[in-house]
Amino acid sequence: MVRQPELYRTHRALDALGVPPGTEVVLSGWVQRRRDLGSIIFIDLRDRSGIIQLVFDPARGTPPEVMAEAERLRSEYVINAAGPVERRAEHTVNPRLETGTIEVLVRRLETLNAAKHPPFYIEDDIDVDEAVRLRHRYLDLRRPQMQRMLMLRHQVTRALREFLDARGFVEVETPILTRSTPEGARDYLVPSRLQPGEFYALPQSPQLFKQLLMVAGLERYYQLARCFRDEDLRADRQPEFTQLDIEQSFLSLAEFQSMMEQMMQHVFRTVLGVEIPVPFQRLPYQEAMERYGSDKPDLRxxxxxxxxxxxxxxxxxxxxxxxxxxxxxxxxxxxxxxxxxxxxxxxxxxxxxxxxxxxxxxxxxxxxxxxxxxxxxxxxxxxxxxxxxxxxxxxxxxxxxxxxxxxxxxxxxxxxxxxxxxxxxxxDPDAFRFLWVTDFPLLSYDEEEGRWVAEHHPFTMPRWEDIDKLESDPGAVRAQAYDMVLNGFELGGGSMRIYRRELQERMFQALGFTPEEAHRQFGFLLEAFEYGTPPHGGIAFGIDRLVMIMGKGKSLRDCIAFPKTSSGTDLMTMAPSEVSPEQLEVLHLSVKGPAAKPHGTAAAAPRG
CATH class of the missing domain: 3.30.1360.30 (GAD-like domain)
Structure with a gap:
C-alpha cells in the first residue's frame, strides 16, 4: 500500500559526525549492503555525502517490527531510518569510512521504495563494461566516484563564476538556434517548420555573438555555453559539450593572458587546495612542434x-x-x-x-x-x-x-x-603543468580543397608585423592566437580578433571567399564593424576537459552526467532515433537511404 512517509531527514550521513552521542537523527538514502548476523543486522546506508552504518539490535532497543522490516531490505532499497547516534567501540571502528567512528542504532524504519537487483554493484572500481554503465547511467551516477566528479564540476563552475563576476564580467546567453557557417567542423542542422527547406544550426561556439557583444559595448562577457560539433569522437571529445566562453575589450594580449592565469590559479586553489605558479611558461607553436612533436605537449x-x-x-x-x-x-x-x-x-x-x-x-x-x-x-x-x-x-x-x-x-x-x-x-600524476602555446600560423594550405583555411577561425587577428604578407605569403603569417595547455591537453584556445571591416574582408579573400560569398555568410558582422568596434579578444575553455583533468578521469564521459558513446549514441535513451512520417511531413522532409525501421521500434542491440 502506498502511503505518505512519516519520517523526514534531519541529517545527511556525514553530518552525523558532528552531533553529540545520543542525539536522535533521521537519515535517508539507499541500502549499500546488508549484513545479517542472526540476532543483529547491519545496514550500510548511502546518501550523497557518504556512507554510514545502521545497527538493528533488539538487545539495544530496536523494536521487533523494525527488525522484521530490516530483514526484508536489499541493496538499493530507499529507506528512512531514525535513532540515536552512538560511538563505535574502538575495536569496531572502520577506518575506510569517513563516518567509521560512529553508527546509528535504529528505532524506527520506513521502506520508501524497493529496488530490483542492479546490473552491477553500486561501488567504485567495479569491473563492468562501460556500455552497461551507460545503459543504466542513473545507477552508474549513484557510485561515489561519479558523485564526486559531478560535485567537482559544480565547484569548478562556481569558482569560475566567482572570479569573473568579481572582475566585472557579465554572463549573457547567446542563441542555440543560429545559422550554419563555413570554416569549422560539421554543424548539427535543425529544419525549420515555418521556413520550408531552410535550417538552423546548433552552435559550434558563440564566436560571432560574443564579438557582437563587444560591438554592443558590453566590454566583458562570459557564458557557460553548450556547443555542438558533428565530428568523429575520441576519449576527450563529445558531440555536445560545455565551454567557458570569454570575451573582453580594451585589454592587451599580455594583460588578458595574465588574467586567465589568475583565474586558473583561483580555481585550483579554491577547489583542490593546489597552488598554481604564475606566470605560465610560453612556447611558440613552431618551437613546441620541433621540441616536443606536439602543439599541446605534456611538460610534466x-x-x-x-x-x-x-x-x-x-x-x-x-x-x-x-x-x-x-x-x-x-x-x-x-x-x-x-x-x-x-x-x-x-x-x-x-x-x-x-x-x-x-x-x-x-x-x-x-x-x-x-x-x-x-x-x-x-x-x-x-x-x-x-x-x-x-x-x-x-x-x-x-x-x-x-x-x-x-x-x-x-x-x-x-x-x-x-x-x-x-x-x-x-x-607525476599529482602535478599540473600549464603552458601557453603562442604564435600559431594564421592559415594552413588544404591540399584537398586547394585553398588556404583558417588554423583557428576566420576572425583571428594576424600578428601586426605580418599583416602585409596576407596576400603575398599567407603561409608565413602568424596569428595573435594562443592555446592554454595543461598536462598534454588543450584546455582552451583563443585569440585577439579582427575588429576592422577592411582587414576582415582581406581575411575572407585570403580564404578564397568572393565578396558576394563573404557578404552572404557574414554580412551582418561586416556591417557591425562599421559602427565603432573596439579592439577585443577572448578564449574558450573546455569545462568537461578541465574537470576530467582535475578529477583524474579517464575520459570526458567520467565527468558528464549523461554522455554519448564514441559513435555519438545515448545508450540510455537510445538517441538518435527515427521519427514518424507525420513529423517529417510537417518539416517538409523525406529520408533517403536504407529502409527505416517502423516508428517506435527499438534497435536490436546498443550501438557502442
Whole structure:
C-alpha cells in the first residue's frame, strides 16, 4: 500500500559526525549492503555525502517490527531510518569510512521504495563494461566516484563564476538556434517548420555573438555555453559539450593572458587546495612542434626531440640521406635506462610509430663508450658520440631516431614521447603543468580543397608585423592566437580578433571567399564593424576537459552526467532515433537511404 512517509531527514550521513552521542537523527538514502548476523543486522546506508552504518539490535532497543522490516531490505532499497547516534567501540571502528567512528542504532524504519537487483554493484572500481554503465547511467551516477566528479564540476563552475563576476564580467546567453557557417567542423542542422527547406544550426561556439557583444559595448562577457560539433569522437571529445566562453575589450594580449592565469590559479586553489605558479611558461607553436612533436605537449616530463640532420647528413645511411634530401627531418628522443630493451620491445615501438605513417625507427643503445645498433656501422665513432651528445643520452639510455616528412615524423615522435612518458613512469600524476602555446600560423594550405583555411577561425587577428604578407605569403603569417595547455591537453584556445571591416574582408579573400560569398555568410558582422568596434579578444575553455583533468578521469564521459558513446549514441535513451512520417511531413522532409525501421521500434542491440 502506498502511503505518505512519516519520517523526514534531519541529517545527511556525514553530518552525523558532528552531533553529540545520543542525539536522535533521521537519515535517508539507499541500502549499500546488508549484513545479517542472526540476532543483529547491519545496514550500510548511502546518501550523497557518504556512507554510514545502521545497527538493528533488539538487545539495544530496536523494536521487533523494525527488525522484521530490516530483514526484508536489499541493496538499493530507499529507506528512512531514525535513532540515536552512538560511538563505535574502538575495536569496531572502520577506518575506510569517513563516518567509521560512529553508527546509528535504529528505532524506527520506513521502506520508501524497493529496488530490483542492479546490473552491477553500486561501488567504485567495479569491473563492468562501460556500455552497461551507460545503459543504466542513473545507477552508474549513484557510485561515489561519479558523485564526486559531478560535485567537482559544480565547484569548478562556481569558482569560475566567482572570479569573473568579481572582475566585472557579465554572463549573457547567446542563441542555440543560429545559422550554419563555413570554416569549422560539421554543424548539427535543425529544419525549420515555418521556413520550408531552410535550417538552423546548433552552435559550434558563440564566436560571432560574443564579438557582437563587444560591438554592443558590453566590454566583458562570459557564458557557460553548450556547443555542438558533428565530428568523429575520441576519449576527450563529445558531440555536445560545455565551454567557458570569454570575451573582453580594451585589454592587451599580455594583460588578458595574465588574467586567465589568475583565474586558473583561483580555481585550483579554491577547489583542490593546489597552488598554481604564475606566470605560465610560453612556447611558440613552431618551437613546441620541433621540441616536443606536439602543439599541446605534456611538460610534466621533459624528454625533448633533438634534430640530428646536420650530424647525419653525410653518413652513408640512405634512409636519413633521402629524408633530408626531400626536405624532411631526422629526429631523436631518449628513453632513459632502456638500453637493455629486447628486439621485441623496440619492434613494438616501430609498430606504434607506424600507425602514424612513419616507416621505421632506428634504436641506438648507449653502453658506456659503446653504441649498439643495427645502424651503428654507417656512422663514425665521432658521429655516434655527437648523436648521443645532441640527444642528451648517457650510459644505459636508448636513443630512438625517426626520419621522413616533417609533419609525419613530428606527429609520430610526439606520440612516442607521450607513450614512453606514461610507460616509463616519468609523469607525476599529482602535478599540473600549464603552458601557453603562442604564435600559431594564421592559415594552413588544404591540399584537398586547394585553398588556404583558417588554423583557428576566420576572425583571428594576424600578428601586426605580418599583416602585409596576407596576400603575398599567407603561409608565413602568424596569428595573435594562443592555446592554454595543461598536462598534454588543450584546455582552451583563443585569440585577439579582427575588429576592422577592411582587414576582415582581406581575411575572407585570403580564404578564397568572393565578396558576394563573404557578404552572404557574414554580412551582418561586416556591417557591425562599421559602427565603432573596439579592439577585443577572448578564449574558450573546455569545462568537461578541465574537470576530467582535475578529477583524474579517464575520459570526458567520467565527468558528464549523461554522455554519448564514441559513435555519438545515448545508450540510455537510445538517441538518435527515427521519427514518424507525420513529423517529417510537417518539416517538409523525406529520408533517403536504407529502409527505416517502423516508428517506435527499438534497435536490436546498443550501438557502442
Amino acid at each position: 616530463f621533459e624528454m625533448p626531440l633533438s634534430d640530428l640532420a646536420d650530424i647525419v647528413r653525410d653518413a652513408p645511411f640512405r634512409v636519413f640521406q633521402d629524408a633530408i634530401a626531400q626536405g624532411g627531418v631526422v629526429k631523436a628522443l631518449v628513453a632513459p635506462g632502456c638500453a637493455g630493451w629486447s628486439r621485441k620491445q623496440t619492434d613494438e615501438l616501430v609498430q606504434f610509430v607506424g600507425t602514424f605513417g612513419m616507416k621505421g625507427l632506428a634504436p641506438i643503445a648507449v653502453a658506456g663508450e659503446e653504441f649498439r645498433s643495427p645502424i651503428a656501422k654507417f656512422f663514425s665513432p665521432e658521429q655516434l658520440s655527437a648523436i648521443a651528445g645532441r640527444a642528451g643520452a648517457g650510459d644505459g639510455d636508448l636513443i630512438l631516431i625517426g626520419a621522413g616528412p616533417r609533419a609525419t615524423v613530428l606527429q609520430a615522435m610526439g606520440a612516442l614521447r607521450s607513450k614512453l612518458g606514461h610507460d616509463l613512469g616519468l609523469i
